[in-house]
Amino acid sequence: MTASETPPGDAPEPGRRRTNRLAIASLVTGLLGLVLFAVGFAAAALVQTRRRGEKGRGLAAAGIAASAAWITAIAVVVVAGVPRGGDDPGLASDYGQPRASALKPGTCFVGFEEKSVAVFLRAVPCKGAHEGEIAGRAALPERPFPGDGEVAAEAGKLCRDRTAFLEKTGRAEEFRLYTDRPDKEMWERGDRTVTCVVRFIGSGYLTVALEDVAKEPRDYNDLVPGDCVKEWDATGAVSVVDCTEPHKIQVFAVFDLKGDTLPSTAEMDDRAARGCAARARKIWGSRPLPENVEPSYARPNPTAWELDERQVVCMFEAVRGSLTRSLMPE
Numbered sequence: 430m431t432a433s434e435t436p437p438g439d440a441p442e443p444g445r446r447r448t449n450r451l452a453i454a455s456l457v458t459g460l461l462g463l464v465l466f467a468v469g470f471a472a473a474a475l476v477q478t479r480r481r482g483e484k485g486r487g488l489a490a491a492g493i494a495a496s497a498a499w500i501t502a503i504a505v506v507v508v509a510g511v512p513r514g515g516d517d518p519g520l521a522s523d524y525g526q527p528r529a530s531a532l533k534p535g536t537c538f539v540g541f542e543e544k545s546v547a548v549f550l551r552a553v554p555c556k557g558a559h560e561g562e563i564a565g566r567a568a569l570p571e572r573p574f575p576g577d578g579e580v581a582a583e584a585g586k587l588c589r590d591r592t593a594f595l596e597k598t599g600r601a602e603e604f605r606l607y608t609d610r611p612d613k614e615m616w617e618r619g620d621r622t623v624t625c626v627v628r629f630i631g632s633g634y635l636t637v638a639l640e641d642v643a644k645e646p647r648d649y650n651d652l653v654p655g656d657c658v659k660e661w662d663a664t665g666a667v668s669v670v671d672c673t674e675p676h677k678i679q680v681f682a683v684f685d686l687k688g689d690t691l692p693s694t695a696e697m698d699d700r701a702a703r704g705c706a707a708r709a710r711k712i713w714g715s716r717p718l719p720e721n722v723e724p725s726y727a728r729p730n731p732t733a734w735e736l737d738e739r740q741v742v743c744m745f746e747a748v749r750g751s752l753t754r755s756l757m758p759e
Contacts (some may be wrong), residue, residue, distance in 0.1 A: 452485025455492030588625035603631030675712035
């Protein structure tokens with residue numbers, strides 16, 4: 430062999446740089462998550478490429494970056510897997526579901542799961558079948574931990590205030606309120622957040638968001654004082670809207686007629702009219718009644734009476750155009 434000959438594999442041909450094999454190995458093992466191998470290959474590749482003038486420094490750097498990404502991902506998974514509220518396994522979901530406090534208000538869910546102070550669930554679209562919705566979130570006042578019982582009581586009141594609108598749906602009994610709240614360890618870390626969770630306990634599933642439940646048509650027997658009705662339907666199914674939206678009717682009182690014997694039509698009308706007038710006087714006193722409206726009422730027909738329906742709904746109805754505000758005195 431003469432001095433001009435180059436043994437195969439020892440050095441690249443003139444004008445052509447070879448890619449370092451350890452750099453390639455670093456990238457491959459980094460992508461596969463073999464972090465220790467990737468870092469080792471990368472360190473050796475960086476040394477060899479500098480000494481031999483080979484290509485591959487970028488590949489070695491990419492191997493290190495891939496390893497760093499794997500380390501970060503593993504750290505995130507480990508942190509996410511630690512139950513909020515400490516290492517108490519009682520506060521971990523049996524099904525790997527996130528805690529309600531980790532989801533945004535307005536999120537609809539299935540897979541409801543309650544453990545001690547924690548609620549776990551899985552987010553789903555509100556347009557599909559679901560069990561309920563996260564109705565709100567707020568923080569309790571800062572002070573020394575007052576005890577689980579007091580935290581539960583305060584959280585319950587806070588969430589009842591946040592979900593008071595459900596009382597106007599006429600379906601309040603179909604919903605149950607739960608709170609995802611801090612325990613002592615969380616409180617002492619500065620986390621005093623309460624998450625309000627509303628679960629549907631009626632028949633079937635919800636298919637609309639909670640804010641739309643109040644807008645669904647409902648029977649006139651479900652109306653409550655203050656409800657504004659877009660239009661009266663002879664079938665008894667009415668659509669309740671926000672009182673700032675155009676509407677024809679506002680309910681100011683409801684009451685039940687007494688007695689077991691079906692009264693005549695004239696007697697029922699007289700009792701309904703007198704009952705509504707008395708309740709209007711009680712609400713408005715000597716003040717003049719709202720303008721551009723006339724009093725009206727809905728009462729049970731003979732068929733409804735036989736079904737033990739006795740409710741009278743007292744309301745004001747717009748004479749011209751529509752109403753765009755509440756008529757109830759503040």
